[in-house]
Each structure stands twice: as structure tokens, then as C-alpha cells.
């Protein structure tokens with residue numbers, strides 16, 4: 302739009318960008334541990350250790366209900382998924398490795414889309 306303050310970032314396409322990024326995360330072959338909330342009844346210790354659970358289906362729900370203020374608050378939730386994973390899982394484990402792979406993929410994609 303014309304006549305905006307020069308320093309303001311153009312956030313017009315941020316919602317579409319979040320939807321694209323989330324779809325790509327969900328479609329990744331290593332997304333399986335993160336597609337739905339961790340079942341804390343089936344995973345001993347999870348509820349006590351992880352203070353703010355997050356997963357891709359919860360992010361999709363929040364996006365659909367306009368719960369993200371901007372791209373940054375969306376990225377904070379995506380990173381929460383990976384930070385929780387690192388906290389609870391050994392690096393050298395199936396789920397730990399999936400988390401590292403997904404974080405690497407996400408970092409690459411959002412910088413490509415926004416830089």
C-alpha cells in the first residue's frame with residue numbers, strides 16, 4: 302500500500318506464509334512425532350517436564366481461529382515444538398533426530414520465504 306511509514310514491515314502476506322510453512326511442516330516425513338499433542342498418559346514424565354506443550358495440529362487450530370498476532374508469534378510456537386522435543390528426548394534417538402531435522406527444515410524454509 303502506498304503512503305505507509307517506510308520502516309513498517311509489510312505483513313500483508315504473513316497469514317498465507319504461515320499456512321504454507323505449516324503445510325510443509327505437516328508434510329515432512331519426519332513430522333510424525335509432532336502432528337498431534339503428546340499423549341501425556343502414555344508418555345511418563347511428559348506433563349511434569351514440559352510446561353508448554355505444543356504440536357502442529359494445535360498450531361493449525363490457533364491459525365484457523367486467528368490466535369496469532371503476527372508471523373513472529375507463529376514462529377515462537379513452531380520453535381516451542383522443537384525446544385520441547387530437545388528437552389524431553391535424547392539427541393541420538395528417533396524422536397530427537399526428527400526434531401533436529403524438522404527444526405533445520407523450518408529454519409531454511411522461513412528464511413527463504415522471508416529474506
Ligand SMILES: Cn1cc(C(=O)NCCN)ccc1=O
Nearest residue numbers: 333334335339344386389396
Ligand atoms: C514429540 N514427542 C512425541 C512422542 C510420541 O510418542 N509421539 C507419538 C508418535 N506416534 C513422545 C515424546 C515426544 O517428545
